[in-house]
Amino acid sequence: MGLLSRTASLLRNVFRRARVERDLDEEVRAYVELLADEKVAGGMSREEALRAARMEAGREQLKEQVRDVRAGALLEEFVSDVRYGLRVLRRSPGFAVVAIVTLALGIGATTAIFSVVYGVLLRPLPYAEADRLVELNELGAKGTRMHVADPNFEDLRAQNHSLEGVAEHSAWLTPVSGGSEPTRTMVAWVSRDFFPILRVQPALGRAFAPDDERFGAEPVALVSYAYWRQYLGGVRDLSALELTVDKRSASVIGVLPAGFQFPDDSDIWMPRELLERYPSRTAHNWNVLGRLRDGVPLGRARADASAIAARLKRQYGKDTMMVDAAIVPLQEFLTGRARPTLLIVFGAVGFLLLIACANVVNLLFAQAAGRDREVAIRTALGAGRRRLVRQFLTEALLLALAGGALGVLAAMWGVRALVAVAPHDLPRLDAVEVNLPVLLFALGVSVLIACALGVLTALSGPSRDLQRPLADGRGQAGAARAQRAGRLVIAAQLAITLVLLVGAGLLGRSLLRVIFLDPGFHTEHLLTMDLALPGAEQPDDSRLRGQFLHELFTRLRAIPGVQDVGGTNALPLAGGGPADGTYLLMNPQDAAPRDIAEYERFAHDAARAGDADFCVASDGYFRALGIPLLGGRPFDDRDTMDTPHVALISQSLARDKFAGRDPLGHLIEFGNMDGDLRLLTIVGIVGDVRAGSLESPPRPTVYVNYRQRSRAASRFTVVMRTDAAAAAVFGSARQIVRALDPTVPPSFSTFSRIFSASLDARRFNLTLIAVFACTALLLAVVGIYGVTAYSVARLTREIGVRMALGATAGSVLRLVLGRGMATAAAGLAVGIVGSLALTRTMQFMLFGVSATDPVTFVAVALLLAAVALLASYVPARRATRVDPQACLRYE
Numbered sequence: 001m002g003l004l005s006r007t008a009s010l011l012r013n014v015f016r017r018a019r020v021e022r023d024l025d026e027e028v029r030a031y032v033e034l035l036a037d038e039k040v041a042g043g044m045s046r047e048e049a050l051r052a053a054r055m056e057a058g059r060e061q062l063k064e065q066v067r068d069v070r071a072g073a074l075l076e077e078f079v080s081d082v083r084y085g086l087r088v089l090r091r092s093p094g095f096a097v098v099a100i101v102t103l104a105l106g107i108g109a110t111t112a113i114f115s116v117v118y119g120v121l122l123r124p125l126p127y128a129e130a131d132r133l134v135e136l137n138e139l140g141a142k143g144t145r146m147h148v149a150d151p152n153f154e155d156l157r158a159q160n161h162s163l164e165g166v167a168e169h170s171a172w173l174t175p176v177s178g179g180s181e182p183t184r185t186m187v188a189w190v191s192r193d194f195f196p197i198l199r200v201q202p203a204l205g206r207a208f209a210p211d212d213e214r215f216g217a218e219p220v221a222l223v224s225y226a227y228w229r230q231y232l233g234g235v236r237d238l239s240a241l242e243l244t245v246d247k248r249s250a251s252v253i254g255v256l257p258a259g260f261q262f263p264d265d266s267d268i269w270m271p272r273e274l275l276e277r278y279p280s281r282t283a284h285n286w287n288v289l290g291r292l293r294d295g296v297p298l299g300r301a302r303a304d305a306s307a308i309a310a311r312l313k314r315q316y317g318k319d320t321m322m323v324d325a326a327i328v329p330l331q332e333f334l335t336g337r338a339r340p341t342l343l344i345v346f347g348a349v350g351f352l353l354l355i356a357c358a359n360v361v362n363l364l365f366a367q368a369a370g371r372d373r374e375v376a377i378r379t380a381l382g383a384g385r386r387r388l389v390r391q392f393l394t395e396a397l398l399l400a401l402a403g404g405a406l407g408v409l410a411a412m413w414g415v416r417a418l419v420a421v422a423p424h425d426l427p428r429l430d431a432v433e434v435n436l437p438v439l440l441f442a443l444g445v446s447v448l449i450a451c452a453l454g455v456l457t458a459l460s461g462p463s464r465d466l467q468r469p470l471a472d473g474r475g476q477a478g479a480a481r482a483q484r485a486g487r488l489v490i491a492a493q494l495a496i497t498l499v500l501l502v503g504a505g506l507l508g509r510s511l512l513r514v515i516f517l518d519p520g521f522h523t524e525h526l527l528t529m530d531l532a533l534p535g536a537e538q539p540d541d542s543r544l545r546g547q548f549l550h551e552l553f554t555r556l557r558a559i560p561g562v563q564d565v566g567g568t569n570a571l572p573l574a575g576g577g578p579a580d581g582t583y584l585l586m587n588p589q590d591a592a593p594r595d596i597a598e599y600e601r602f603a604h605d606a607a608r609a610g611d612a613d614f615c616v617a618s619d620g621y622f623r624a625l626g627i628p629l630l631g632g633r634p635f636d637d638r639d640t641m642d643t644p645h646v647a648l649i650s651q652s653l654a655r656d657k658f659a660g661r662d663p664l665g666h667l668i669e670f671g672n673m674d675g676d677l678r679l680l681t682i683v684g685i686v687g688d689v690r691a692g693s694l695e696s697p698p699r700p701t702v703y704v705n706y707r708q709r710s711r712a713a714s715r716f717t718v719v720m721r722t723d724a725a726a727a728a729v730f731g732s733a734r735q736i737v738r739a740l741d742p743t744v745p746p747s748f749s750t751f752s753r754i755f756s757a758s759l760d761a762r763r764f765n766l767t768l769i770a771v772f773a774c775t776a777l778l779l780a781v782v783g784i785y786g787v788t789a790y791s792v793a794r795l796t797r798e799i800g801v802r803m804a805l806g807a808t809a810g811s812v813l814r815l816v817l818g819r820g821m822a823t824a825a826a827g828l829a830v831g832i833v834g835s836l837a838l839t840r841t842m843q844f845m846l847f848g849v850s851a852t853d854p855v856t857f858v859a860v861a862l863l864l865a866a867v868a869l870l871a872s873y874v875p876a877r878r879a880t881r882v883d884p885q886a887c888l889r890y891e
Helices: 002-015 017-041 046-057 059-069 073-091 093-122 150-159 194-198 225-231 298-319 330-335 339-370 372-380 385-421 436-460 467-471 479-515 539-557 596-603 619-625 651-658 726-740 751-757 760-794 796-804 809-845 854-879 884-890
Strands: 133-139 163-177 183-190 220-223 242-245 248-255 268-271 287-292 324-329 526-532 562-568 579-586 609-617 629-632 646-650 667-669 680-686 701-705 715-722 746-750
Touching: 017 046, 073 093, 073 385, 093 330, 093 339, 093 385, 093 436, 093 760, 133 298, 133 330, 150 163, 150 298, 163 194, 163 526, 194 287, 220 242, 242 268, 287 298, 298 324, 324 330, 339 436, 339 479, 339 760, 339 809, 385 436, 479 760, 479 809, 479 854, 526 726, 526 751, 539 562, 539 715, 539 726, 562 619, 579 596, 609 619, 609 651, 619 715, 646 651, 651 680, 651 701, 680 701, 715 726, 726 746, 746 751, 760 809, 760 854, 809 854
Parallel strands: 183 268, 220 248, 609 701, 646 680
Antiparallel strands: 133 287, 133 324, 163 183, 163 242, 163 287, 220 268, 242 248, 526 715, 526 746, 562 609, 562 715, 579 609, 579 667, 629 680, 646 701, 667 680
């Protein structure tokens, strides 16, 4: 209570200043009277005693001393400085508006990008003790990260001493029925300990029990809160709820808390133990989640896992590809790919903030130069340097806080725009918002800016020579000093702007290189229909799937305007790309491997083995996408489940593996991809395609016929080449699918949209950097113009004298432009050196362009030089119109 009462007293004193000042006057007067009484008692007259007492006490100095020691003096002075600062800003409304808007631009952009950085990279995961959650991977001989094979997972779980639990998990789109409508839903398969590791319990119902987590158990499922509300009607009695998940009838036993959708935005979770265990140590099928034991550091856990991996490699040799194990924090695992790009973007917006601050510094320099006389008068009246610095800091704080408040409002709009244009695969995008940590960041940035601006202005403003400012009524004393400082700031602005423009130029050239690549297929006039098909674990299931797709293609071709129809399990650029694995070249006398173990023994022969993508496709797929047939024949009606299985291979595989020999007729084995160990006869060669991404070179690919090898086509995309309206084709196709199998919900798009979406990440990066660079360029132009105009205004008399003595308009123009271009040249030189150093950090974001690309550097330097010349020309041209007589008359 004492602290509260003292605080209240201080605030009352601050806001009742007039009364406090009257009380202080009374106290000083009483003190002087006491001194005078003592002197009168010593024999002086009353008048002489009062005069001597006043001189001895020093009334104003005494009042200052009293103010300094009084509680609340600092707060009083701060309020006084704020009032004075507001009066200064009111006297210069144009300056105040420009400075606040400029700072709002920089702070708003920085805050918006920090919102993304915080939400994606820094915000803790929404799990208990999330910093102890880790993800495990196998490491191959070349350090390549791989998913974990079942036997290796079991050994890691049994032998580690650093993790209190580990669990397998994976998720994929699956047809689900039993709710209000059939859906294509992300279903996660998770092993025991998954939910205990995450410390997550159902909000409704129960979790998996040990009896649920065994092979052959009755299937059960947990559902997300959103799925429960949308498709299950929010029914609280779960006993009657049953879903069909990939032909498995599963009872719904629980609803997970709102917002939980790990992994991969899943909506349904089922026990991994319901699926058959795969015995191969080279079948890398599962992600593995773990939790560190209490008190165990990450380094010890990594050493423990590495030791286990080394033992397994010694024990199993070539039967396992794992030579080491990687353990990374779960948050780093989820966001690692986005981290470098976001940090570079954050650095770029930091440069924009520096440029905005530089513009405000120039404005403050110009204003401070005009206030030399005011500062000199205040100094002569007893204001110390510390007091003046505090005043400048207060004025800068007012500007920065106003700019910060406006910037936060702009950031709220900016965050919504960023989320709208961000690539769909940016992790944790739902966590991006302007929250308390972001607001604290904006406040911190504003205060730092205020301190920097205030100190710089104070150092450039107050003059130690009181004679010149007082004698010079027009405040010329600080002009030269402000001009020199302004030119230095402009040079720095140009240097930073050049760095941003070079970065934008390199990203722009990279995007153009990617766009003009030949992907190996056509994208126009193609419609896509994505299907999540029921599982096909048994041969009869595979046959039924093949028949379903064949009948679907037949009916789709009958839609008016449809010219060609095909399909594949791995549409190029649609995300993920085809599955890759090890295929085998087989001799005519070789029999197919009897099982996967024998297959893996064959794979140890480097002369036989090769690495390629595995893709299921139809004959119409190649025609629809315009993938050329370079040799042999395509798939046709002769290729059925009961005839010898055939394959098409890509041009790169034929070139790399057959070295000029004709591959047609050769036998290959690729049964480890779908469990079908029948040999494949190569019957044709097709052109290469860039399947995973446009930036990745074409990979060797083996194509198999969907009618023979449909087991791997659980997710299948139909492509239709048509010149008809998309809406009409989609409507007809939906009816056809519903008639064939109402439990298979289709999803429609256009290939052009898929192609465009594959460029989203690169386009997003370019857009942000380009916006920052263009804004920086605009600020630099304003800064150059402002400094040059200020310089011309201060040199008006000098220019008038020069012209009166015979100087021509051309010589004056060259004088002003020369000073401006000298500043620009210095800034460009520094900027080029800085760009050569900094752009190397973004090499991973470039494609087909070097980080030191001379074309980009020269083009940006010339652009900035031209802009600087234009910004200097306007005030320079004005200088040539100075009237010498008016200047001399004024002088």
